[in-house]
Amino acid sequence: MGRVLLPVLASAVLLAGPAQAADAPFNGPPGASSCTGCHATTKIADSVIPRIAGRKAADIVTFMREYKSGAWPSSVMGRIAKGFDDQQTDAIATWFAAQPE
Amino acid sequence: MSTRRTFLKLTAAASLAPSVASAQGAGAGRVVVIGGGYGGATAARALKALEPKLTVTLVEPNPVYTSCPFSNSVLADLRQISQQEFRYDGVKRAGVVVAETSATAVDAEAKTVTLADGNKLSYDRLVMSPGIDFNWGALPGYDEAAAQKMPHAWKAGAQTTLLRNQLQAMDDGGLVVMSVPANPYRCPPGPYERASLIAYWLKIWKPKSKLLLLDAKDAFSKQRLFQNGWAELYPGRIEWVPLSKGGKVTAVDPATLTFTTEFATHKAAVGNVIPPQRAGAIAGQAGVADRTGWCPVEPVAFESTLRPGIHVLGDAALMGGMPKSAFSANAQAKVCAAAVIELLAGRKPADPILINTCYSLLAADYGISVAGVYRPDKGQLTDVPGAGGVSALEAVGGLRGQEALYAASWFRAITAETFG
Numbered sequence: 001m002g003r004v005l006l007p008v009l010a011s012a013v014l015l016a017g018p019a020q021a022a023d024a025p026f027n028g029p030p031g032a033s034s035c036t037g038c039h040a041t042t043k044i045a046d047s048v049i050p051r052i053a054g055r056k057a058a059d060i061v062t063f064m065r066e067y068k069s070g071a072w073p074s075s076v077m078g079r080i081a082k083g084f085d086d087q088q089t090d091a092i093a094t095w096f097a098a099q100p101e
Numbered sequence: 102m103s104t105r106r107t108f109l110k111l112t113a114a115a116s117l118a119p120s121v122a123s124a125q126g127a128g129a130g131r132v133v134v135i136g137g138g139y140g141g142a143t144a145a146r147a148l149k150a151l152e153p154k155l156t157v158t159l160v161e162p163n164p165v166y167t168s169c170p171f172s173n174s175v176l177a178d179l180r181q182i183s184q185q186e187f188r189y190d191g192v193k194r195a196g197v198v199v200a201e202t203s204a205t206a207v208d209a210e211a212k213t214v215t216l217a218d219g220n221k222l223s224y225d226r227l228v229m230s231p232g233i234d235f236n237w238g239a240l241p242g243y244d245e246a247a248a249q250k251m252p253h254a255w256k257a258g259a260q261t262t263l264l265r266n267q268l269q270a271m272d273d274g275g276l277v278v279m280s281v282p283a284n285p286y287r288c289p290p291g292p293y294e295r296a297s298l299i300a301y302w303l304k305i306w307k308p309k310s311k312l313l314l315l316d317a318k319d320a321f322s323k324q325r326l327f328q329n330g331w332a333e334l335y336p337g338r339i340e341w342v343p344l345s346k347g348g349k350v351t352a353v354d355p356a357t358l359t360f361t362t363e364f365a366t367h368k369a370a371v372g373n374v375i376p377p378q379r380a381g382a383i384a385g386q387a388g389v390a391d392r393t394g395w396c397p398v399e400p401v402a403f404e405s406t407l408r409p410g411i412h413v414l415g416d417a418a419l420m421g422g423m424p425k426s427a428f429s430a431n432a433q434a435k436v437c438a439a440a441v442i443e444l445l446a447g448r449k450p451a452d453p454i455l456i457n458t459c460y461s462l463l464a465a466d467y468g469i470s471v472a473g474v475y476r477p478d479k480g481q482l483t484d485v486p487g488a489g490g491v492s493a494l495e496a497v498g499g500l501r502g503q504e505a506l507y508a509a510s511w512f513r514a515i516t517a518e519t520f521g
Contacts, residue, residue: 034435
């Protein structure tokens, strides 16, 4: 009985590891990994914080630029956008655009 | 019987097989993470997500983590303590091995961690996120026994419930006294959020009661926002006594719930002592804490400047300008995980950028925030000039209510990312 079951159990254990490993990406450009503390890359129920994963990079860049200049009102985002130059912002926007919506 | 015993032995061997195999595989490595809070649990999950071939072991004795962020809302009956509790199922699902025991010794030379259950773990890189411990004895009269009479509630859980129950049982008109330590300590604006939310609760349930906030400092995080909010929401209910007005508590007496300062003694109906703090005890044992009790690190991979191969993050670490918050710990953990993978592959990690955002509640629908952006500069994590700062002093367009909603949404996002 043990001899029959063993290979089945062993392969189940082997499959369990890698198959369920990465459920959140952490491989973005500098700064991106901090954004996901609020802008989740997984589905969060009942959140008023906008999802940016899967949005157009150009739209994310526009938001960041307008928050940074103060043209669009914001709570924290204006204060945060000021910490990033255009190149850094572009890289983060491109990365978020490539994440699953 | 013998068949069953053999079967159990064989299945036990089989379940060990994958980790042994991956530890010896090409490009694999062993990373041990000590501490399953916002820093450690995030680091463990991020390491495994970035490099599934790694063997990642999280050492954490508690099966349930009780979150400090939002625990002040439990004192004000805005949340239940059960809403603060998170288990490690999501961490395990990510492929992390969770060792439900504590680390008793770290040998930085041999690269081993000794566990309370007698096992010893070898590592290629060690990540420590041990949080804080209290400097028992630094405040005369305050020790672990005293904390049962005058709770600290600065590690959430039973202490939070104890303080809540004391407030509930207090007579209307009773004086609540809090003492706040000098910097640095976990969650710089936390004492003032706590004072606010206790005042919120007193206003409803014990309207004759007041709160005395005895402080070992003359200035604090988001000070004008807090003080403006107190004047607006709780006029006359919170009295803040700064260091220069004799606010520093020099001794407490748990038998009489008395706080002694340089100028006066104050007898409390409910006393909350936020004690002086240092890095979690294992940091001292591992040799990564300096004479201040905290852990100096370099600003790219957060590797200890005292013990190579050991990374320290979260509240325990000295992170330059970055405050000791859950947001910081989570952000540092993700940067650290990516850097550890680069180092294991023999590459140099790129300079990171980190953000901190920290919300405080003054009432159920009244939130304020501080934010900062940080990068390495001259060996320290330093504020990016021109960025960051606190909420606007003049709130327009329902800003305070909006920030209270953002705070709640932040909590859902960060706990999902940390614990899975």
